[in-house]
Amino acid sequence: MLLQVQNLQLSLKRAGKFISILDDVSFQVQKGETLGIVGESGCGKSMTALSIMRLLPDKAKLAGEVKVGSEVISKLSKKKLEKIRGNQISMIFQDPLTSLNPLHTVGKQIEEALILHTNLTKKERKDRVVELLKEVGLPRAEEMVKEYPHQLSGGMRQRIMIAIAMACRPQLLICDEPTTALDVTVQAQILELMNKLKQENDMGIIMITHDLGVVAEVCNRVMVMYAGKVVEEAEVNELFQRPRHPYTIGLLEAIPRVGERKRTLGSIPGTVPSPQNLPIGCRFADRCKDAMEICRQAQPKTLQLTDDHRVACWLYDERREDLKDDITRNQESKTTLSH
Template identity: 70%
Template sequence: MLLELNDVSLELKRDGKYVRILDQISFQVNKGETVGIVGESGCGKSMTALSIMKLLPEKAKLSGSVKFNNDEVTKFSRREMEKVRGNKMSMIFQDPLTSLNPLHTVGRQIEETLVLHTKLTKEQRRERVIQLLKEVGLPRAEELAMEFPHQLSGGMRQRIMIAIAMACNPSLLVCDEPTTALDVTVQAQILELMNHLKKVNDMGIIMITHDLGVVAEVCDRVVVMYAGKIIEEADVKELFLNPKHPYTKGLLESIPKLGVRKEKLGSIPGMVPSPDKMPAGCRFYERCSSAMDICKGAVPPIQSVGENHATACWLYDGKRGEQNGTTGSKGLKTALHH
């Protein structure tokens, strides 16, 4: 196993008090596997990535276990983490224009990673920079290395970010909405490139996105997050064919499907609750059409509902994954006393 998170919680200081942003997050990533993390804005996807990379504010409280190659990342000193970050694990951020330094050429920015983590000579570093630019599918690599970020298109800048992340052949790549600002054609090229790099390097990838099309294209497994908690996890085909949690069903109903005519796409009413005003029970209770009395006061445990499929919902009865006879409007049922 490449990466393993167990009961990871994160608290950040807001208005003088600590607020829980992540609540007992647990999942794994294997070598050669892409795990997607999906959910609405504000559900904790990016904070999960920053917790793995230890790119958190100084006063953040991180608890639980983050194991990378069986090493406990949460106990790494700042210096130890700097040796790992950018070398064995790398991250691609959402907006390449704000992530790249406008004052330095793209070649120099790729080379910085090699200076920090390798003992290559200046000539060897230059050769590696050119090689990386070619690997990520950029033309005229020698000339491009001397250009500045503002001279490049959005797709080219994103490829530069991938080149920087791949400079030291990391075993884990964390991607935070890497294709959000790109048009569909460029997006497809970037996803194809990442799939290729994963296979060549036997790399594990965490793909953070709100785009279920991206998930279907590149992911092997999917983790669905809502309001700082994991509410469903399954193999990608299983999730699309047999979603269990009402929130996951709502997400899937909100995307258009080829060959299916609809006057109006599905939507989920309401808003994600604020971290400092979380409900006592299921965090999706206020927005759920299948909510019951038990949902209001008791947090549903995440449980198996099939092979490689788990969800946190009171609608299901243990490992059989069978739906209890308790669907319907709020307050109608008070079953599930177990």
């Protein structure tokens, strides 16, 4: 097991109050595997990534355990964490223009990772930088070393970001919407490059995206998040063919398909609940066309449907009828207490 995330809880301070951003997020990534994390903006997918790297804002409260190999990231000191970031775990961000330091040359920015994590001599580092640039498919690597980010195109910049991330041969690469800011043809090239690098280096990848097309292209497994919770996780074909959670089903219906001209695209009514005001029951209940009474009263448990498919939805919980009475009783006692 490469990465193990268990019961991640994250709260951020906004306007003096802690609000819950991630609730009980657990998942795993194996070597040589790409896990996709999908969901609409604000569902916590980027925050999940930043929690693994511990790149959160100062006023964040993080609980739960993140384990990479045998190292428990969530308990490391600052110093040890710095040794791991950019070395065992790397990250690629959405906008390659703003993510690169505008005042440093491309070469310097790639070299920095090598300075931080290797004992290579200056000459060896120079050679390695050129090698990396070639590896990520950049032409005229020798000259590009001396260039600045603003002199390059978007696709080139994202390749530079990948070169930085790959500099120390990480075991785990986290990509936060790496192709969102790029145009379509460049997107495909970047995804292809990432697939190639994954196979060559046998690393694990977390691909955060809201684009199910990207998921289909590169992911082995997909995890769907909604309002800070994992609602469904499955092997990629399984998820596309047999989505279980009404939210996932809604997402898949919203993808346009070639050749189906007359079909109106599906959409999910309503909006995501704000993190300041989360419902006590299932967070999707208000937008769910299959919502039952129990959905609004209690949060669904995560159910393992098959070996590679889990879902958090009352529809698949056999106990829903039995539990109903218990839950209503609980609710009543709570309300009487608060009176």
